[in-house]
Each structure stands twice: as C-alpha cells, then as structure tokens.
Amino acid sequence: MTDDQSIRQAPGIYRRRVGDFVVTAINDGIVPVPAEVMVGMAPDEVKKTLEGRFRPGDPHITIGAYLIEKGGSRTLVDTGARNLMGPTLGKVVDNLAVVGVTPDQIDRIALTHIHADHAGGMLDDDGAAIFPRAEVFLSVDEEKHWLGGEPPTDEVGVSEQVNSYAPQLRKAYGDRWHAIGEEEIIPGMRREALPGHTPGHSGYHLSSGDEELLIWGDITHVPVVQIARPDVGLAFDVDVDLARKTRHRILDRISADRLAIGGMHLEFPGFGHVVRNGSGYEYVPDLWMPDI
Numbered sequence: 576m577t578d579d580q581s582i583r584q585a586p587g588i589y590r591r592r593v594g595d596f597v598v599t600a601i602n603d604g605i606v607p608v609p610a611e612v613m614v615g616m617a618p619d620e621v622k623k624t625l626e627g628r629f630r631p632g633d634p635h636i637t638i639g640a641y642l643i644e645k646g647g648s649r650t651l652v653d654t655g656a657r658n659l660m661g662p663t664l665g666k667v668v669d670n671l672a673v674v675g676v677t678p679d680q681i682d683r684i685a686l687t688h689i690h691a692d693h694a695g696g697m698l699d700d701d702g703a704a705i706f707p708r709a710e711v712f713l714s715v716d717e718e719k720h721w722l723g724g725e726p727p728t729d730e731v732g733v734s735e736q737v738n739s740y741a742p743q744l745r746k747a748y749g750d751r752w753h754a755i756g757e758e759e760i761i762p763g764m765r766r767e768a769l770p771g772h773t774p775g776h777s778g779y780h781l782s783s784g785d786e787e788l789l790i791w792g793d794i795t796h797v798p799v800v801q802i803a804r805p806d807v808g809l810a811f812d813v814d815v816d817l818a819r820k821t822r823h824r825i826l827d828r829i830s831a832d833r834l835a836i837g838g839m840h841l842e843f844p845g846f847g848h849v850v851r852n853g854s855g856y857e858y859v860p861d862l863w864m865p866d867i
C-alpha cells in the first residue's frame with residue numbers, strides 16, 4: 576500500500592487553548608530555498624548544519640497562519656502565499672475548511688508584515704479581497720515602508736514582488752484597512768513591534784487568565800539553524816542587523832519568561848518554547864495533545 580498515490584498527508588491543522596482563546600495553527604505548505612539566502616553562515620556550513628539536524632539538502636521553510644477564536648469572533652494572523660510562491664504553498668483556505676471556517680467568517684486579519692508568504696493569501700487572481708468581511712490590521716511602520724512613498728527595492732527581488740500587489744491590497748480592503756501602533760486588536764490580543772525583518776514586522780501577544788502566547792512572525796525562518804545560532808539572518812530581512820538584534824532580544828526574553836510561542840516559519844505544528852543552551856537556544860515543540 577505504500578506506493579499508493581492516493582495516500583496523502585493529513586490536513587495541516589493543530590489546535591491549543593490560551594486561556595479563553597482557541598488558537599489553531601493553519602499550515603500553508605513548505606518551500607525549499609537555496610542555502611545562499613542565509614546571511615552570516617556560509618552555504619556549506621548551512622548544509623552541514625541541516626544534515627546534522629536530519630534536514631539534508633537546502634533549507635525548507637514551513638509557512639503557516641494562525642486562527643484565533645474567542646466568543647464567536649475569528650481573527651486570522653497572516654494568510655499564507657496562495658499561488659504567489661509556487662505549487663507547494665497556498666493551503667490556508669483549504670485547511671481553514673477542515674475546522675469548518677470559510678473566508679467570509681473571518682472577522683479580522685492581523686498581519687505580521689506584508690511579504691507574499693503572509694499577505695499573498697488576501698487577494699484572488701482578479702485582485703479582489705478573498706476575506707470579504709475582514710477588518711485588516713498592520714503596523715503604521717509597515718504601511719509607511721511599502722505604501723508611504725517611493726516603492727522600496729532590494730537585491731533579492733522580494734520588495735519588487737510586494738510592490739506588485741501592495742497598492743491593490745490596500746485598495747481591495749478599502750475602509751477595512753487599519754494601520755495601528757501597539758494597541759490591542761481585541762481584548763487580550765495586542766500587536767507587538769518586532770522590527771528588522773521588515774520595518775513594521777509585528778508579533779501578536781495573546782493573554783487570557785494566566786496563559787500567554789507570543790506569535791512571533793518571522794523571528795526565524797529556518798529555526799533548526801537560527802534558534803541555535805541567532806546571529807544567522809536571511810537575505811529577505813530588510814534590515815539584517817536590526818532583525819538580528821530583535822531575534823536576540825526576543826529569544827532572551829521568551830526563554831527567561833518561559834513564554835509559549837507560535838511562528839509562521841516554525842516547523843509545523845508551530846507551537847513550543849525556547850530554552851537557553853550555551854550561547855544559543857533550543858526549541859522545544861509542544862507535546863501533541865488529543866484534547867484541547
């Protein structure tokens with residue numbers, strides 16, 4: 576039976592509670608990138624490190640989103656890449672359907688930033704809003720960087736890709752588009768500035784009762800490398816140095832505070848903790864639990 580082509584992976588969802596919130600990790604897919612995109616570690620060493628961690632070949636970046644439910648309201652943190660980054664991605668809407676949620680039931684979208692693997696899932700091929708009712712939240716700094724004047728450029732072409740849809744994104748969501756500071760979006764869910772990967776890169780901090788979760792966005796892209804070696808960045812970081820400083824600051828804080836994390840590029844299902852390990856850190860994934 577193992578050569579049966581009809582055998583497919585089970586749907587990419589996993590749920591846990593954070594106090595009164597139910598948080599569902601929604602997988603969008605996984606995509607390989609060349610080892611050369613890592614900054615601060617030679618490609619040979621990247622591959623050697625990955626081989627040693629049972630991830631042979633080029634780095635593979637897991638991509639995901641999170642659905643936050645509380646008292647009948649639904650907030651989606653990021654939306655995946657849809658068809659902007661190849662056929663191995665674009666599963667967010669299908670995986671939402673597995674938990675019985677359709678795009679018109681999403682009340683809010685909280686964006687960590689507007690790179691294609693996060694905001695690409697918001698527009699259809701005609702440039703129309705996929706989430707017809709959703710109010711959209713992103714940081715003032717993110718809006719300013721991409722939409723505040725001359726479109727940014729970079730050496731790897733990521734900015735050009737964002738520039739190709741950012742104005743349409745802004746237009747499609749119209750008066751449902753909100754550029755914000757670090758305030759709460761809903762009671763118990765607050766935006767947190769984590770600048771560097773992009774100028775307005777954001778985390779979302781959930782707090783309910785005595786439970787907390789920080790969805791840290793793109794603090795790491797290849798966690799098996801970057802959590803152990805936080806100095807290693809990515810060519811997709813708009814400001815590599817600031818991203819590195821923010822990564823160190825957050826890893827230090829969450830390991831000291833024993834704060835639970837989620838992240839768009841943590842290996843699925845994307846919930847866990849970080850502990851200090853020598854000069855670096857170690858990721859401890861959550862234990863899979865049958866009941867939430």
Ligand SMILES: [Zn+2]
Nearest residue numbers: 690692793839
């Ligand atoms: Zn990303």
